[in-house]
Amino acid sequence: MYSESDLEGAVAAGVMPLTTADAFRQHVATTRSTPAVDEESFRLLTGFNDIFVGIAIALLLAALAQLGDWVDHALAGAAVAAAAWTLAEYFTRRRHMALPSIILLLAFVGGVAATMIGALVDLDPDWSDRTNALVGSGIALVTVGATWLHWKRFMVPITVAVGAAALVAMAMGIFFAITHASEQAIYPLVLIGGLATFALAMWWDGTDLRRQTRRSDVAFWLHLAAAPMIAHPVFHLLGVFEGDIGVAQAVIVMALYVVFAIIALAIDRRALLVSSLAYVLYALSTLFHQAGAVELSMAFTALVIGSALLSLSAFWQPMRRSVIGMLGGLGDRLPPVQLAHAA
Structure with a gap:
């Protein structure tokens, strides 16, 4: 099974000309009686080996987290983040494996956030709700920066959606720190964040209306992140x-x-x-x-x-x-x- 990203990579590498790739897309669309854009394709698996490697990565990272936590709470997240980045150098940059790349991206971002949270757990500070909100927004900001670095290095399509979610979390933390609003305010804020993420997804979609490049994959994950942030607050209200x-x-x-x-x-x-x-x-x-x-x-x-x-x-x-x-x-x-x- 070949994804749009594979075709795009083949064209970029000179394996096939763009006209051949377009002809292949048209052939697939004709045999399926549906245009390629309607398939809403995204790359999750390149083969069963993705699942095999994904399970192995999950086991390894879980072991590192437990061992690190035995020494220090912050070390657990740091070990996971470092291992995830190192493994991504091979499985993402060299092997281009879809599912392992997604797992490693989530593990890296989660590890960065967990490192800071673990350090705070060790300190056990007695802060006010406002200070906690500001610290939470700071953690989200650092997480956004880590996500950006991962995107610049590996360009996994889901990375932009993860970064957008972290930005929404940061904005919410700043809002609660400034306004002292009640917990019920979280739902309108999540809705606003969802609409902003949806707008960003539409922008990415607008750069590739025929969905023939990696940009379409980025838009897919952004839509997937925006949807629950829109639906849940609306129905909760x-x-x-x-x-x-x-x-x-x-x-x-x-x-x-x-x-x-x-x-x-x-x-x-x-x-x-x-x-x-x-x-x-x-x-x-x-x-x-x-x-x-x-x-x-x-x-x-x-x-x-x-x-x-x-x-x-x-x-x-x-x-x-x-x-x-x-x-x-x-x-x-x-x-x-x-x-x-x-x-």
């Missing part, structure tokens, strides 16, 4: 999961999911639909439960939602054409739509 919801709330949840579906069709990304799925399942199950289908509410819910999602997948292209057609000139800034053609 509606009171979902805070006890039994009423019919009106359930209807609003379903309506929001339709809005998310329209957005997903327009931008040709499915992350919002996946992140919102749990809330929709809960809302629809509540409707069936209140209608009297107590024992079969989950079965009916799964049947309706499963059928709807399969239909959406099957008719994704014509539905996209309809949505893009309603956007006018804005549609030119979105991934292209396959034109209807005779069989």
Whole structure:
């Protein structure tokens, strides 16, 4: 299985000309009866060896963390970060292995943050909430810097999304340090951070509308990071999961999911639909439960939602054409739509 990143690398290395790569993409799109952009491809596995190496890396890093923690809390994170960077020099830069690269990036960033947190645990300072918020934002800032260094060295697509999440955490820490706001303010802040991450994802998508380069992979991970930051605060503010919801709330949840579906069709990304799925399942199950289908509410819910999602997948292209057609000139800034053609 070859990803867009592999094709891009082959063109850059002179293995094949750009025209050949484009012809291959067109051939795949034709055989699948779907444009390449609609596949929303991203590189996660280059083979089963990725899983094998990923398991080995996880075991090694877990052992280093435990051994380091036995000596000092901060040493655990530092050992993991150092090992992750060292291993990435081989498995990421030389072998270009997808899953191990993702694991090593997360381990490195997590190790950097854990080093600072471990040092604070050893100090056990008695600080005020404001100081704790400022220190937390400082940890997030250092984590952002570490993420940037990792990106400059290895350019793993998920790195930008991790950095964006760390920036959101830093901004939230600064906000709480300045305003002394209550914990409930976290949800609007996460929503704002999610919208900012979504905007960044759209910018990356806009630089590669046909999704033929690594930039599309970066945008994919940014959309994946932004989706839960948008969906969870919105549905939390509606009171979902805070006890039994009423019919009106359930209807609003379903309506929001339709809005998310329209957005997903327009931008040709499915992350919002996946992140919102749990809330929709809960809302629809509540409707069936209140209608009297107590024992079969989950079965009916799964049947309706499963059928709807399969239909959406099957008719994704014509539905996209309809949505893009309603956007006018804005549609030119979105991934292209396959034109209807005779069989």
